[in-house]
Amino acid sequence: xxxxxxxxxxxxxxxxxxxxxxxxxxxxxxxxxxxxxxxxxxxxxxxxxxxxxxxxxxxxxxxxxxxxxxxxxxxxxxxxxxxxxxxxxxxxxxxxxxxxxxxxxxxxxxxxxxxxxxxxxxxxxxxxxxxxxxxxxxxxxxxxxxxxxxxxxxxxxxxxxxxxxxxxxxxxxxxxxxxxxxxxxxxxxxxxxxxxxxxxxxxxxxxxxxxxxxxxxxxxxxxxxxxxxxxxxxxxxxxxxxxxxxxxxxxxxxxxxxxxxxxxxxxxxxxxxxxxxxxxxxxxxxxxxxxxxxxxxxxxxxxxxxxxxxxxxxxxxxxxxxxxxxxxxxxxxxxxxxxxxx
Amino acid sequence: xxxxxxxxxxxxxxxxxxxxxxxxxxxxxxxxxxxxxxxxxxxxxxxxxxxxxxxxxxxxxxxxxxxxxxxxxxxxxxxxxxxxxxxxxxxxxxxxxxxxxxxxxxxxxxxxxxxxxxxxxxxxxxxxxxxxxxxxxxxxxxxxxxxxxxxxxxxxxxxxxxxxxxxxxxxxxxxxxxxxxxxxxxxxxxxxxxxxxxxxxxxxxxxxxxxxxxxxxxxxxxxxxxxxxxxxxxxxxxxxxxxxxxxxxxxxxxxxxxxxxxxxxxxxxxxxxxxxxxxxxxxxxxxxxxxxxxxxxxxxxxxxxxxxxxxxxxxxxxxxxxxxxxxxxxxxxxxxxxxxxx
DNA sequence: CTGAAAGCGCTTACAG
DNA sequence: CTGAAAGCGCTTACAG
Numbered sequence: 001x002x003x004x005x006x007x008x009x010x011x012x013x014x015x016x017x018x019x020x021x022x023x024x025x026x027x028x029x030x031x032x033x034x035x036x037x038x039x040x041x042x043x044x045x046x047x048x049x050x051x052x053x054x055x056x057x058x059x060x061x062x063x064x065x066x067x068x069x070x071x072x073x074x075x076x077x078x079x080x081x082x083x084x085x086x087x088x089x090x091x092x093x094x095x096x097x098x099x100x101x102x103x104x105x106x107x108x109x110x111x112x113x114x115x116x117x118x119x120x121x122x123x124x125x126x127x128x129x130x131x132x133x134x135x136x137x138x139x140x141x142x143x144x145x146x147x148x149x150x151x152x153x154x155x156x157x158x159x160x161x162x163x164x165x166x167x168x169x170x171x172x173x174x175x176x177x178x179x180x181x182x183x184x185x186x187x188x189x190x191x192x193x194x195x196x197x198x199x200x201x202x203x204x205x206x207x208x209x210x211x212x213x214x215x216x217x218x219x220x221x222x223x224x225x226x227x228x229x230x231x232x233x234x235x236x237x238x239x240x241x242x243x244x245x246x247x248x249x250x251x252x253x254x255x256x257x258x259x260x261x262x263x264x265x266x267x268x269x270x271x272x273x274x275x276x277x278x279x280x281x282x283x284x285x286x287x288x289x290x291x292x293x294x295x296x297x298x299x300x301x302x303x304x305x306x307x308x309x310x311x312x313x314x315x316x317x318x319x320x321x322x323x324x325x326x327x328x329x330x331x332x333x334x335x336x337x338x339x340x341x342x
Numbered sequence: 343x344x345x346x347x348x349x350x351x352x353x354x355x356x357x358x359x360x361x362x363x364x365x366x367x368x369x370x371x372x373x374x375x376x377x378x379x380x381x382x383x384x385x386x387x388x389x390x391x392x393x394x395x396x397x398x399x400x401x402x403x404x405x406x407x408x409x410x411x412x413x414x415x416x417x418x419x420x421x422x423x424x425x426x427x428x429x430x431x432x433x434x435x436x437x438x439x440x441x442x443x444x445x446x447x448x449x450x451x452x453x454x455x456x457x458x459x460x461x462x463x464x465x466x467x468x469x470x471x472x473x474x475x476x477x478x479x480x481x482x483x484x485x486x487x488x489x490x491x492x493x494x495x496x497x498x499x500x501x502x503x504x505x506x507x508x509x510x511x512x513x514x515x516x517x518x519x520x521x522x523x524x525x526x527x528x529x530x531x532x533x534x535x536x537x538x539x540x541x542x543x544x545x546x547x548x549x550x551x552x553x554x555x556x557x558x559x560x561x562x563x564x565x566x567x568x569x570x571x572x573x574x575x576x577x578x579x580x581x582x583x584x585x586x587x588x589x590x591x592x593x594x595x596x597x598x599x600x601x602x603x604x605x606x607x608x609x610x611x612x613x614x615x616x617x618x619x620x621x622x623x624x625x626x627x628x629x630x631x632x633x634x635x636x637x638x639x640x641x642x643x644x645x646x647x648x649x650x651x652x653x654x655x656x657x658x659x660x661x662x663x664x665x666x667x668x669x670x671x672x673x674x675x676x677x678x679x680x681x682x683x684x
Numbered sequence: 685c686t687g688a689a690a691g692c693g694c695t696t697a698c699a700g
Numbered sequence: 701c702t703g704a705a706a707g708c709g710c711t712t713a714c715a716g
Contacts, residue, residue, distance in 0.1 A: 100440055
């Protein structure tokens with residue numbers, strides 16, 4: 001056999017080198033059909049000698065199967081999103097899919113463009129980590145005609161499977177933990193309601209717990225802003241300037257809680273001695289901070305893999321009904337909260 | 343015109359509906375060549391009516407151009423990596439490329455598999471965020487034959503362009519800041535040397551500063567482990583059990599610093615009153631912690647976009663020489679360090 | 685067990 | 701300005 005480790009760029013060149021047909025090469029490449037051992041060996045030798053790598057593009061064109069899944073994320077520099085993507089990635093890669101990732105910087109426009117791009121790339125399915133779901137999404141989804149699973153927002157009303165955290169119950173329980181510690185005036189540091197889950201539901205849970213405890217609603221105790229530290233600082237300024245300031249703060253996310261604690265420190269207020277603070281999400285650092293942050297734990301990685309599994313089921317056409325998975329939570333009361341003296 | 347908003351799955355069907363040829367449809371799709379306004383309009387109407395989306399797969403097969411860039415990351419749930427990917431993504435998407443993401447969970451084997459997969463998908467280039475570079479990588483790179491840029495490790499010796507932080511200088515400067523505050527016994531919480539940049543270079547910088555200050559090397563002050571909180575706790579236990587314990591701790595990463603501070607607190611040691619601690623990396627939370635963490639700031643997002651630009655230049659074949667970009671750093675002395683009483 | 689041929693959905697000279 | 705035809709690199713019946 002000639003030692004020509006030249007490069008083969010196509011199955012056809014491999015076939016020529018191995019003195020056989022493309023059909024046969026295709027068979028050994030896909031381990032399908034019968035191939036005489038001798039021929040198979042000859043082909044395999046050529047493949048390793050040339051370092052030939054078959055084109056998934058050509059294969060995909062034929063099979064109408066790209067083995068690609070598009071993942072849309074609003075931002076990547078977020079603990080919860082990273083964790084979800086890790087979960088997604090693990091499941092999907094194990095199933096033989098590759099991830100096409102589009103980050104949209106929270107711009108709906110870029111989100112829609114990403115969806116378009118995914119269609120062009122003929123992805124087999126789409127996973128959308130959503131912060132907001134508006135009319136534009138509704139339209140885009142109906143045009144998508146592709147297996148789709150939404151993470152983080154409730155899309156079941158649109159006939160789309162989704163994976164959610166049990167936001168309202170979580171914040172109710174968390175608020176109750178604060179109430180149980182004697183707090184009656186609890187400030188709420190929230191985010192915009194357009195994010196129905198993190199904005200709306202978490203706030204609703206807080207309100208539910210208060211009214212169940214017979215505490216009159218006080219809108220001055222409720223703030224809303226972005227996810228950034230500056231928003232947290234603003235909220236703290238506002239809340240602590242109240243005639244009757246809160247004895248505890250519930251922040252819609254751990255980041256906001258951390259920002260709040262930092263701002264409180266700047267004001268000379270110490271957590272938990274002067275004021276209790278809780279967050280939501282249980283980012284990895286929450287348990288390491290000083291004081292260790294009380295919060296609610298979500299298993300974001302499991303949420304990601306759950307969503308991936310839902311998509312996989314759709315891809316295998318095992319599933320037609322739209323399902324809505326609500327993930328469980330755990331309350332983690334640590335050191336940023338304390339019992340109020342009676 | 344018939345109102346048949348049926349679906350067109352190929353340029354051929356569009357052509358039939360618009361009563362023209364595929365060549366012409368292709369021309370309007372790509373805005374190439376001349377098309378009579380009337381015909382163009384007819385085609386465009388069919389496209390919008392059918393919601394036709396051309397196949398990037400077929401196009402890629404023809405043009406031998408996938409518009410895909412493969413990105414390999416060891417983990418996704420890391421601040422620095424997320425930030426780099428954000429930088430990469432922004433630049434590459436603006437240039438019309440999509441990201442194919444593979445996370446490898448720090449397993450070389452999966453890294454090599456990802457590279458193989460990228461070749462199959464006929465990506466136009468590869469960006470590798472590397473924690474370690476071994477013999478297997480050397481081999482894989484030589485077989486890759488694809489534009490490649492490495493982030494986080496020095497691959498210039500392999501003839502591969504890369505983007506690095508100025509690790510050694512950064513940790514030297516940081517150590518000097520500690521020395522300037524009167525610390526003589528500085529413990530080092532490091533990671534495995536196989537990670538040449540974060541493991542080796544950061545340690546080397548620390549050692550350089552000490553020896554330049556005329557302080558005898560003391561190997562008992564140097565620990566090595568993983569990137570996790572448990573490793574930090576272990577290192578603290580070890581360092582603080584020394585007959586003459588350190589007055590300051592330099593952790594190779596902010597996470598390790600946070601883990602160390604937490605462990606110190608468990609031991610009843612307060613930062614910075616009882617001991618000073620510095621980290622490296624300046625994760626977003628560093629400036630928000632109590633105490634605010636002293637550290638060195640790297641612009642990870644800029645590093646990512648720098649790497650993306652290097653790759654883009656290769657893709658345009660503007661560049662042939664291998665370049666090595668060393669990114670700048672800034673020392674951020676905050677509240678986790680204090681002047682030692684003389 | 686193996687090969688010739690059609691076809692996946694595009695692009696691109698090449699004629700007209 | 702427009703269309704027929706070849707070809708990108710595979711897969712898949714269909715014959716043999």
